[in-house]
Amino acid sequence: MVRPILDENICLRCKGSRLLCGKVQCPILVKQQSIIPLKLVEIGRELYGSSPPSIFVGHNFYPNVLVGPMVPPTLGQGPEITLLDEPDFWYGKPINELIGLRTSLIRTAFRSNVRELTSSKLMELSQEIIMAHVPVDTEVKLEKEPQIRMLYDPHSPPLGPTARLDKLRITSNPKVDPKVDKVVDDSDLKSTLALDYLYENNFTVTNLNRLLSAGLLGVKKNRKLVPTRWSITAVDDTISKNIIREIKYFQEISKYLVFQNKYLDNNFVIILIPREWSFENTEAWFSKSAFNPSNKHIMAQDHELYDGRKNYASNVTGAYYAARLAVTEYLKSIKRQSACVIFREVSGGYIAPLGVWVIRETVRKAFERSPKEFETLNDALKEASRYLKIPMKQWINKSKLIKYLKKQKRLVDYFKFKNE
Incomplete structure (x- = not known):
């Protein structure tokens, strides 16, 4: 669906006071309310935090996209960190709380060709983070201070502050589930089969999105980064097709x-x-x-x-x-x-x-x-x-x-x- 073009000056004229856009709340103000805690932390060019784990792969200028782990400005191993990028468990939360979760994650980014998975230390470390099933402590150096803004997408959860990544270091031992190790190490396993295997072993849809997006699944020679918005749909499509093949053997409902x-x-x-x-x-x-x-x-x-x-x-x-x-x-x-x-x-x-x-x-x-x-x-x-x-x-x-x-x-x- 194409969004109709609005007067580009409407937000400047309104500043959230008259709701000229017709919405019941000003999304800009909602975002700013959630970003305030980050400003108080005074994030500079260096960041120490535990990635949930989380990654975002952009789609602009494909195949040369922006990619990088998402990291909060806090360390921890508990559910409060994991929840920052686990939509499977967000149901029931109000919109302000959801936006608050996302603004707590800094999106770090570096430019990479989707096929170049082994030519960069940043890529190697990003993939190590994404393979983990618990938060990974990281030390990040940014080219500039993060841009305090929110980006919305109809497919993926909102994105918080963004900054170009200069250096990345893992400061804890990434804990990887043996089943993830198995599918990542199998250079002949098709991505559709890998997704189905992990799903049947109770990995969440979000887990699968991350692994596919980071270029960790599929036949080795065909692996590549998949923009996050594409990987989300690919996982939903792949898993549901597999299930459809099964349910076609079942009897029809009676009412x-x-x-x-x-x-x-x-x-x-x-x-x-x-x-x-x-x-x-x-x-x-x-x-x-x-x-x-x-x-x-x-x-x-x-x-x-x-x-x-x-x-x-x-x-x-x-x-x-x-x-x-x-x-x-x-x-x-x-x-x-x-x-x-x-x-x-x-x-x-x-x-x-x-x-x-x-x-x-x-x-x-x-x-x-x-x-x-x-x-x-x-x-x-x-x-x-x-x-x-x-x-x-x-x-x-x-x-x-x-x-x-x-x-x-x-x-x-x-x-x-x-x-x-």
Whole structure:
């Protein structure tokens, strides 16, 4: 989705006092409130801290990108450090606290070609940090003092202060899980198989993102850095495809199931339909939400049928794959397959994009609730409409999967659909 161009002077004229951008909070002020503790620490060109571990690989000027570990200005080995870059455990936190977590991490960066993984000591040390499963104490020397700013991205969590990296030293012993050692050392193991192996051994999606992004997975000759925003989608896509192959062997669910959950002004209504696997994600961005400064809501839709997609979900983008992963995880857990339709409403309280983890975790939590069960699609849609601001008729008009399922009836569906 393309963000409409606003008057570039609007923030200067407003300074957060009149909310001329139409948001319910000024994102600049929210960021500054979180950055204040960093200013008080007086970060200079030298930094001593424990990386969670964390890395960020940019995408601008690809294949010559900015890459480097992210380090807070504090030392520690506890969960308060790990949590700084572990979105899998952020669900339920308010937006100010989330932004505060991210502004506590300094993004260090040096320029590298994505293929040059062995020509730099900085790269070697960065990869050592990322392989660890506990925080790694580091000593960092920066070219200049960090720029106190926040960068937002629809795929990855917000990025805090940034500075070019001059020197990097590891001052503790990185503790590496043997399973990570195994896949990194295997020069013939494809990245898709490595990701699946680690996921099945309870590594979080964030763990997998880091390893893939740092160029540590895959056949040795093909390894390269993967920009963080790309690696996030690649992991969601790869893992969910692997699960889809499994759930296609399961029986279909017997009833229509409706789930609902809301977090950070993102409202999700999910309908599981007793049919063969297919998936659709439809979004409605309300006026003045993060990506819609217009005066009316905007809708976007992507879907796939049983055989899957052949191209990128360019309308819903990374959120599509994050939601699909959560859905497939649930179906695998109950050993069933189904079609799935997701309706997502994004309201004005979602003032800045926080990354697709919001989608993944909110949908995951939805499946922890007891669903409402129905015998017909019409009844399920009627129930879903109770949780939505936009009339169901608009959702159905936008949906391609619902139209397809109603049209492509099977003999076994006759009694299910005859009254719809």
